[in-house]
Amino acid sequence: MRPVIVVTGPTASGKSAYALEIARQFNGVVINADSMQVYKGLRILTARPMPEEEDQVPHKLYGWLEPEDVCSAGRWVQAALVEIKKCHDSGLTPIICGGTGFYIEALIKGLPPAPSIPPDIRAQARLDVAKDYETYYSVLERADPKSAARIHDPQRLSRALEIWRTTGKIPSEVLDTPPAPPEDLVFNVTAIMPERDQLYARINSRTNIMANLGAVEEATAFLARNLNPELPAMRAIGVKEFASVKKNEILLQNAIDAASQATRRYAKRQISWIKQRLNSDFVLKMEENTKINSNFVIKLYKNILT
Numbered sequence: 001m002r003p004v005i006v007v008t009g010p011t012a013s014g015k016s017a018y019a020l021e022i023a024r025q026f027n028g029v030v031i032n033a034d035s036m037q038v039y040k041g042l043r044i045l046t047a048r049p050m051p052e053e054e055d056q057v058p059h060k061l062y063g064w065l066e067p068e069d070v071c072s073a074g075r076w077v078q079a080a081l082v083e084i085k086k087c088h089d090s091g092l093t094p095i096i097c098g099g100t101g102f103y104i105e106a107l108i109k110g111l112p113p114a115p116s117i118p119p120d121i122r123a124q125a126r127l128d129v130a131k132d133y134e135t136y137y138s139v140l141e142r143a144d145p146k147s148a149a150r151i152h153d154p155q156r157l158s159r160a161l162e163i164w165r166t167t168g169k170i171p172s173e174v175l176d177t178p179p180a181p182p183e184d185l186v187f188n189v190t191a192i193m194p195e196r197d198q199l200y201a202r203i204n205s206r207t208n209i210m211a212n213l214g215a216v217e218e219a220t221a222f223l224a225r226n227l228n229p230e231l232p233a234m235r236a237i238g239v240k241e242f243a244s245v246k247k248n249e250i251l252l253q254n255a256i257d258a259a260s261q262a263t264r265r266y267a268k269r270q271i272s273w274i275k276q277r278l279n280s281d282f283v284l285k286m287e288e289n290t291k292i293n294s295n296f297v298i299k300l301y302k303n304i305l306t
Contacts, residue, residue: 001186002088006096008033008104008274009192010267012202016049018192018284019097023057026093031108032061033098036075036236039067041225044210044218045238058092067225067233070155072116075104080107081182101273108187108253108278110179117162125161129154129229135159144170154230191280192273200264207260211252215259219243237262265278 005028007019019030031037036046040063043050048062060083065071066090080096080103087094097105109235129136133154140160147170151157160171167174219242227234238259244250250258276281 002084004084004094004096004185004187006104006108006187006189007192008097008099008101008189008269008278008280010194010199010274011047011099011263012199012206012267013192014202015097015192015196016047016053018190019084019095020049020057023093023095027091028058028093028095031080031096031102032059033080033096033103035071035098035100035103035232037062037098038065038072039063039069039073039233039236040065041067041222042233042236042239044213044215045222045236045242047206047210049250054091063175067222067227067231070232071243072155072159074111076103077111077194079108080131080216081101081125084185086100094228099270101277102271104189106179106262108181108189108295110181112175112177112179115163115166115174117166121165122158125158125165126154129158129161130228133157140171142223144172147171147175155232188282189278189280190282190284191274192277192284193260193274194285196271201244203263203267204260207238207256207263209275210259211242215242217243217254219245222261237266 005022007015007022009015011146017028019028022028023030030049032046034046036042037048038061039046041084042301043063049059053059054062061076061079064079084094086092096107098104137148137151137157140151140157144160144164147160151160163169163171163174215238219239222239238255241250241255241259241262245252247256
């Protein structure tokens with residue numbers, strides 16, 4: 001069995017700094033598990049580690065996709081498993097770091113075997129959903145209410161349609177096959193779960209820092225690409241808010257307040273997911289995370305990695 005360390009928690013909890021410290025101590029590689037940090041062009045708004053931090057230890061799967069692309073959980077898991085294998089083959093410690101609980105759960109528990117989708121079917125499914133979401137959702141709901149109940153956005157509806165059209169089977173029949181977790185990996189999950197008031201204060205402070213670092217310019221440049229508004233990257237918190245400042249539609253402080261509020265709501269959902277869906281081996285408070293030191297890290301992980 002080969003160990004994999006997982007560091008998760010809500011946004012602004014300090015995951016990236018914690019993972020960086022572990023990587024320093026154990027010759028590690030930090031592998032991104034944040035569904036927005038996979039995209040290029042959003043370093044500030046997604047709080048991706050800064051270049052000087054990424055230069056200290058290897059960082060993988062950060063900014064590896066163009067925003068025109070779509071990163072599903074299955075695609076991310078495949079890429080993460082490749083990076084994990086590279087780490088083990090090179091004698092390095094893989095450290096998964098991110099707050100996208102669905103990605104992490106899919107990595108640990110495995111995903112049902114999914115069919116290979118022909119490019120033309122995938123493109124047509126996305127086009128159909130973009131043109132008439134409600135109609136195609138209604139068709140799926142009548143044929144497969146179980147799958148429809150799990151769909152809340154165009155990306156998942158497109159995925160359901162492409163599976164249906166490729167296999168001829170309703171999506172739940174295909175996707176409800178029991179998943180198979182990786183047999184040769186053992187995962188050790190650390191969840192950083194600060195008190196809510198402390199976390200919210202950090203979120204507010206970080207959003208102000210983003211504004212000072214150039215969030216308005218980054219958001220404006222991102223929207224200037226004229227991307228399809230249904231793309232996942234377009235849902236990054238802060239893009240619309242900060243771009244509105246450049247258009248003189250709202251004041252900067254209003255954009256900061258709106259982005260902070262949206263981030264707090266997102267953090268609340270992350271906390272619920274982690275508590276309900278992930279079995280954490282270690283749960284740390286903010287105080288423990290900010291006071292991290294070499295002895296603490298070694299004590300925490302020495303039995304796992306030896």
